[in-house]
Amino acid sequence: MDMMSYGSILKILQLNAKRHAHKAAVTFKRRGEWVTLSYAQFYDRILMASRGLRKAGIKPGDRVAIFSENRTGWAIADFGVQAARAITVPIYATNTAEQAEYVINHSESRIVFVSTRLQYEKILQIRQNIPHVERVVSFEQFLGSDDLPVNTLQQLSEVSHPLTDEERVELEEEIAQITPEDLITVIYTSGTTGVPKGVMLTHSNMLFDACAGVQKLGGMAEDEVFLSFLPLSHVLERTAGYHAPLMYGAHVAFAENVDKVVENIQEIRPTVMVSVPRLFEKIYSRIYENVHQAPAVRRSLFHWAVDVGKQYVYRRYIENQPVGSLGVKYGLAKRLVFSKIKPRFGGRMRFFISGGAPLDKTINEFMWAVGIPVFEGYGLTETSPALTLNTIADNRFGSVGQVLDQTEVKTAEDGELLVRGPQVMQGYYKNPEATAQTIIDGWLYTGDIARIDENGFVYIVDRKKEIIVTAGGKNVAPQPIENELKLDKYISQAFVYGDRKPYLVALLTPNVERLLEFAQDKKLNYIEIRDLVTHKKVHKLFEERVRDVNAKLPSYETIKKFVILPRDFSIEDGELTPTLKLKRKVIAEKYRVSIEGMFDANGNGNGNAQK
Template sequence: MEKVPYRSIPDMLRHSAAQYQTLNAVEFRKNGQWVTLSYAQFYNRALMVSRGLRKLRMKPGDRIAILSENRAGWIIADMGILCGGGVTVPVYATGTPDQIAYALSSCEARIVFVSGKVQYRKLLQVRDALPHLEHVISFERFLGEAALPVTTFYQLSEVDDPILDTERAEIDSVIDSLTPEMPATIIYTSGTTGTPKGAVLTHGNLVFDVWATLDKVGGVGQEDLFLSFLPLSHVFERSVGYYLPLSCGAAIAFADSMEKISENMMELHPTIMVCVPRFFEKIYSRIYEAVHQLSLFKRKMFRRALAVGRSYVYARYIDKYVPFWLSFQHAIADRLVFSKLRSRFGDRLKFCASGGAPLDREINEFFWIIGVPVFEGYGLTETSPVLCSNSYNGLRFGSVGTPLAFTEIAIAGDGEVLARGPQVMAGYYNDEAATKEALVDGWFRTGDIGRLEEGFLYITDRKKDLIVTAGGKNIAPQPIENLLKRDKYISQAYVYGDRKPYLTALLVPTLERLLEFAQERRIAYHDLEDLVVHQPVIELYKSRVEAVNNELAPFQTIKKFALLPRDFTMDSGELTPTLKVKRQVISERYRDQIDHLYNGSES
């Protein structure tokens, strides 16, 4: 791997703007039409934001927050902040007013970018808790209130006034002064295990992680289009889905919404996507539902194609040798089956990156088999985020790959994964005690449990999520939950059993399948709360859980379960923005149901 050529994120963008001037950098929907910004235009817009912030007395090191859903304005604002030497503090748009106030107060943000009136009203609710807040800048136009005046993004940028040579020179001097050790962002952890902490990532952390990830994965360049839909507030999308493509001349297109990803894939024909496991779980389930509707002959053909595809993938990417006969069989399977499945992704998808939570091994294999490679990786907010990744040249299903260059992974005596490398954070903002607890002798304590085999890292669970039963068994809940979610009747699952004699589960039915079952059995019901307690439905799920139990050791099996009438959601606070389960929230919210599973009659 060559030496990282950039000192900071703005330095990287400045190089890209000069090298890829006329190439598309950003694509987004505006007034029903797709609009593009070239690299030169994008950089110029960032400079305009930086100029506007300087007029608001932003100084290098000032913390500037962005409270917005994904949009082009988000990344223009971010680059404008960084070009002026500021520190970007992303805040999840799904956050409650109190959560937002905590982050803004902690970092003492003077200036906040908001997407529009919805986020602005959250600030109004907690105005008294934000004594440092001086300016609100909105991407959308609306009238603010006297207690909290609003400036529009357009007004701040003064888009109609070209950047003067003197202004460009002033900003260039700031960019030149940025060093790898300087903070670029403070990202507050999602708080799945406690109070959020602000991870301070430096320019050097982020630039290295982008450069090393690009070197690891390979094959990304000017012809590529990234479809962006994960929250930019999360470091995974920010680093791999935003900074990385802008480092190598690729383009970023912002999806209209999570609900329209399938439609956007067909419109835009992306080549690369950054995803979380839930995305693949849903597509996998839909494909198998469609297969279930096929004739017996076509179902047999599908299963045969999968068997050939699995052999081909292992031969090509793991054994590194494909016999001619297997290559021939695969070509037929690809033409008859796999190519039709790939067309759902827009025909050009080269690969996806998966992170944020464990991806079920069988689902991962399936996507490789149909010709949509999924590079499962591993990292945390505190590590910018990528520590390890699978790739074409190094692939082991079930693992999260091998470490990036100059990155060390070790396993502590209790099984905890330790990491050391240039991407590890400087520390937690204004929290020396938490920093000392996380960073010990140069090693970052990840809080995850794992093992190393032939250089590949396998994550088994979160250290704090391990269930210790009354019988003393240590059980990782996530693999069991993944098995349950693979069932077509189960959308989401939560396994419980800490200090209890056996495991129980809360199951969220797949609504379409459950309603279909109710119609077939002619079950009369008033609403979903009524439907999930009907005896035929309970018996159905008993059989589905029993099928999963047959794949588990006796001490891992689910003895009792409860069906919930609604999904876990971000809005309800039960999921993080990357769709990971907040175990503490769910265990508290459904305490009565869980207690009943241990005190009441068996399901």
């Protein structure tokens, strides 16, 4: 069927409630047990939420915030807001009270949904500063303050009172009035720099992007099972891991939390997942650590299998050539090696979709070799998000794929990627100046430096504002170097710095588990991790690891000095965005003394690693 003709995702969901009435729509864990709502049940809960919102005075065009981690309540509230023809304003669950205050006030949200008492208490802290908020609705039950009463979603929805025929007709008449041009959401960019901007997306923007993405992948089977763990507050998960599967009659299970993803994969046994590169980095690192500790014969077998797998993938999927006898070798590699890796992904995983940050080429090649391809794509909050995507039929490692249907890309003189298409935002909420600076003559300026090859594959070089220009005038993209460093089993995270400086330096965080093994093996004396990262033998170890990376780089891209930090960068400390991108300005300022020390005449950096 022509999805676009329905004008909104909610109208398609209304149809699915009839077509797939008894089919599983969403699954979530409650009190240790997985619970499933069918499409009919899910849709009824959405209508009840809409009924409650309308009784609470929500009118078309009003803004309603959702301050919650992923869960079924998020989805019911979101579609309930849409059914009331209002506008959803998501807030990352990791946001502080002050960050939430800005979003709530700027959007003038009238109601705030919260997941737990923790989020409610953040709202309570800023109660006097958010005059537009009339009520708080929670997905869990707890006692609120007299200053800020709280109702549950069940109470708002009056779930003990089934919908009457009259109510259903009235509510569905409201849904019928949704137009493709109506705003579906205002998403505030997490932002690696500056004040967040509210991205205005319409029903048409998000509907088109979900349809075009699925079409690019060759369609979606109704028996697909998605495991959702990226924040629904982020547009990638919302479009690719939530809107798209529910539009096509698939099944969405919500992971308990990020820490339980590996466990939930075994329980749900998904067929598709949307992720950011960090998950694949951890998987790759853990597999290679286990191989490193295996007997020599098994190590040799593993490396042989990976080599054969990569040859097979390139021959079949990149060069589109007959595989010949290589197919026999690959069959043996699958049986002896890859068949033991795939169960770690639940046993049914067909593919991953990756976005949000660049995925290292080596890791992607490995995943394809194993038989679980990762389709890397590219987009922005401002583009709903997908603009390009690799597929099983058209893939180039290191690229972010080719453009979706009706989408155009080109590069400006300085290499910045410009785009236009039906998924491009309407502008920034209450910020016409920023809109005018971003959309010029119909083209959206992405802020990313890119190249486009003769086959239309797009390669993202780096963020325009993050390109390092050394004192010698060399332009250096830090992310590829950081990704190379992170492949090392002892390095967890890396931050490369050197703008207007004579050479590049790095802040490195250790893989604590591997570092402790090293300390035990070398019988190092220490009390805490802070002692270890300043130990001479640890410095020597890291010098060797960085030197290995430097050997692959031109001289001006090599890391001359580094500092080892005792812990990872984190969202909680403001160093990462909710989608795990480095907040470069924050990190540079926070560790300014350590960074500048590496450029002192005396060379106070705690490690040197020449090429």
